[in-house]
Amino acid sequence: MPLNREAYTRYRLIDARLRRKPNPTFNDLMEYVSEQLDKPVSKRTLQLDLQEMRYNQALNFNAPIEYDKYGKAYFYADEHYSINNLPVTADELHGLDFAISILHQFKHLPAIREFEDAIMKIASTVQINKEVRGEADYIQLDKPYRIKGLEFVEPILKAISDRRVLQFNYQKHGSESNDQTLLEPYLIKESKNFWYVIGRRINKQEKKILTFALDRISEMRITEVVFEEVRLDKKNFFSNVVGVTIGEGNPERVVLRFSELQGRYIKTVPIHHSQKIIRDKNGFLEVELQVVINTELKMQLLSYGATVKVLKPKLLADEVNKTAKQVIAQYKK
Numbered sequence: 001m002p003l004n005r006e007a008y009t010r011y012r013l014i015d016a017r018l019r020r021k022p023n024p025t026f027n028d029l030m031e032y033v034s035e036q037l038d039k040p041v042s043k044r045t046l047q048l049d050l051q052e053m054r055y056n057q058a059l060n061f062n063a064p065i066e067y068d069k070y071g072k073a074y075f076y077a078d079e080h081y082s083i084n085n086l087p088v089t090a091d092e093l094h095g096l097d098f099a100i101s102i103l104h105q106f107k108h109l110p111a112i113r114e115f116e117d118a119i120m121k122i123a124s125t126v127q128i129n130k131e132v133r134g135e136a137d138y139i140q141l142d143k144p145y146r147i148k149g150l151e152f153v154e155p156i157l158k159a160i161s162d163r164r165v166l167q168f169n170y171q172k173h174g175s176e177s178n179d180q181t182l183l184e185p186y187l188i189k190e191s192k193n194f195w196y197v198i199g200r201r202i203n204k205q206e207k208k209i210l211t212f213a214l215d216r217i218s219e220m221r222i223t224e225v226v227f228e229e230v231r232l233d234k235k236n237f238f239s240n241v242v243g244v245t246i247g248e249g250n251p252e253r254v255v256l257r258f259s260e261l262q263g264r265y266i267k268t269v270p271i272h273h274s275q276k277i278i279r280d281k282n283g284f285l286e287v288e289l290q291v292v293i294n295t296e297l298k299m300q301l302l303s304y305g306a307t308v309k310v311l312k313p314k315l316l317a318d319e320v321n322k323t324a325k326q327v328i329a330q331y332k333k
Contacts, residue, residue, distance in 0.1 A: 010041065010049050011061070015083045018065065023073035050074070053083070149195055149214025153188060156197050156214075159222045160185045163229060165202065168220035170212055178218065184227040187234050191244045198237070198246075200230070211244050242272055243296030254289040254297075255312040262307035271300065286311070298323070 013033045017024050024032065026046070034041045053063040064077040152168075159166050166185050169178035185199040186209070195214040209232075238244065240251040255278065258266050263285025267277070272289045279286040291297060293316055301308055301320055310317040 006037075007049070007052075009037070010045075011053055011059075011083060013037070014046075014049060014053065015063075018074060018076050019082060023068065023071060023075040025073050029074065149217055152197075152214050152217055152220050153195065155220060155222055156185055156188055160187070162222075163227050165223045165225040165227055166197075166199075166220060167223050169218045171216045171218070173216075181212070182223070182225075183212070184230070186230060186232050187237065189238065189244055196244050198244075202227075209246060211246055239273070240290070240292050241294055241296075242291055242300060243294065245294040245296050246292075249292060251290045251292050252313055252316075254291055254293070254310070254316060256287055256289070256301070257309045257311055258285045258287070258304070259307040260284060262304060 010033055013036050014029060017029055017032045026043075030041055030043065030046050033046065050065060052059060053061045054065055061083050063083065064081055065074055066077045067074055156166065158164075163184075166181075166183045168181055168183070170181045171178050180203070181201060182203040183197070183199040183201055185197050187198040189196045189198060189211075196211050197214060197217075198209060198211050200209050251274075256271075260283045263280070266275075266285060266287065267280075271287075272291055274290040275287050276289075277285065277287055293313075298316070298319060301310060302323060310320050
């Protein structure tokens with residue numbers, strides 16, 4: 001049974017009541033937990049909670065909960081026991097370590113900066129626990145680095161909320177100059193540690209929705225210009241694409257053939273949520289995707305090198321083939 005936040009909250013409440021006198025009856029426990037949660041807890045739920053605290057190996061509480069038949073009350077056989085006294089497991093420490101490394105990446109955001117002291121205290125405690133266990137060097141995570149452009153997240157969110165046009169300078173890849181851009185911001189998206197704002201550019205002839213990388217933005221300000229609310233399915237806006245590049249046209253059926261070794265990885269880490277296995281035998285794996293063909297899909301396919309072959313559509317296969325030949329030509333010079 002997976003542990004969720006509400007279940008863990010109930011375990012902590014049960015633990016707190018069992019450590020108090022007088023020993024609680026079943027009804028006492030049910031009343032206490034319901035009152036603290038401000039909603040009723042069923043008899044069945046409480047029975048399962050007591051059982052989980054006693055016997056669930058994944059929880060590893062091994063709570064010494066006993067029942068006094070004469071007093072019809074529950075109590076801890078070990079009066080010093082509490083789930084709060086249990087040592088943190090290695091997996092939990094590693095999980096905390098990973099979570100802290102992610103929080104460090106966003107420590108420059110005002111919302112996170114408020115909790116920086118608390119984060120540092122937790123980080124120090126985790127490090128001490130790892131050193132006590134003698135495993136400080138057994139697991140290494142990528143060092144968090146300063147993600148350029150994060151300082152724009154908050155003003156962009158405010159502009160989206162207030163439906164205000166943003167003005168900023170934008171430097172495209174390969175360009176040494178900045179273009180001043182006016183944008184109706186609709187959505188912020190993160191992909192592979194880079195952040196993007198999606199919106200409608202309004203200072204050009206075309207008024208189509210575009211993606212702008214925050215690390216290439218400078219001198220941003222929120223203008224006084226208000227735009228009309230746009231009906232945009234934000235939840236599914238990127239559902240038909242790989243990455244954040246908004247491709248042209250409708251989703252297409254893309255069929256790919258992978259080598260056996262690469263296929264094992266693709267089965268574990270799908271390219272896209274639409275991925276389906278067509279064939280998995282004779283030393284190769286064939287999958288199909290339903291996606292809009294964009295730059296990021298092509299770049300990802302090229303990154304697989306000789307371990308993938310595009311079977312369909314022909315236009316995509318020809319483009320990948322052409323790029324592959326250009327790569328080979330680089331080494332013939």
